Amino acid sequence: MSLDKTTTQSPADEFIKGLWRENPVFVQLLGMCPVLAVTNSALNALTMGVATTFVLVLSNLLVSCLRHFIPRQVRIATFILIIATFVTVVDYLIQAISLEVHKSLGAFIYLIAVNCLILGRAEAFASRHRVLPSLLDGLGMGVGFTLALFCMGSVRELLGSGALFGVGVFSDNYQPWVVMILPSGGFFTLGAWLLLFNRIKQRREKRSTSLKSEVLEAGNER
């Protein structure tokens, strides 16, 4: 007996879907807390994204390897333990590489452990698929998450302090839009990105339905 689903998708597709079509932040609205909390500068956002990707890939890998050994009843608890272990590893790694970044991210590194995105992927994908697709899925979702964090962080840093990665972009006359790096700016920026994504999705749907009706009409005329 096997729980494995046969995947018809190619490995590359598993990777790409996380970037755009099923982007964890903009489409699935998962893992919102770090998205809002640590994106007041582009560097913080990038570090957080990379750390989350690391945990996501490794936990997907381990969960997928162990999927036949974990009893169904205690699977969630087991996943959380696996994730928490990797998060502890990441916490010590970041502390070793840069104490400054570790300080500015604060408790939010530990909070990766309760990021619903990671548990969600472990439960919905890794526990049902082979090792390689799970690995690629984790990588794709992680990169998609990092991309979203970077989109947020760069916009907020650019508007809020007129800089990118700490380097000034505008002339000295630029009056920083301080609200953007304050908490409320996070909500506004994410709201604006979601608006953009909704708009793109709607236009695409409209175009595909109008294309379909044109094809149908052409078929009828013939």
Added chain:
Amino acid sequence: MNGESLAEIFINASLINNFVLAYFLGICPFLGVSAKLQTATRMGAAVCFVMLVSSVCAFVIHHLLVAVNAPYLQLIAYIVVIASTVQLVELFIRKVSPALFRALGIFLPLITTNCAILGLALFQTNKGYNFTESLVYALGAGLGFTLALVLMAGIREKLALASLPDTVDGAAISLMIAGILSLAFMGFAGLG
């Protein structure tokens, strides 16, 4: 002692550094369960309770781990304790009020992955609060969370009657409202 009175800790946790609107903890239930006022109030109460219990547990565990010199187990220990507390609350609610149990649905087990709870445990450890201070901090944070949730639910109930363009509907408008609420809460900074 770090020179903060209990009242200061309470106001700090509930209003000035509101967990949802200033620290961005617990955004998922904040957006997910805030469609109806009644559900929001009850969810707030459940979170309050879990926060109080896990705050006590976290206090004990922290001192235990310091005693055996194993700080690297902190995260894992906290998560396991929180998960079991949530399980307990779930059993309790299912027994006492099945209607509430159904209304909360998936969001009850999801309290486990509510970062507000783990965040509370971590912050109180980092700030080095003693036992009473931890309890007051947990109570303030829980009430602050409930306040934000109830405010949001009230606004969204009114908003359901308004006609919105399709593009804005859903999460986007909720985030914009949350942003404005967060701006309003910044006004409390003067209290500190």
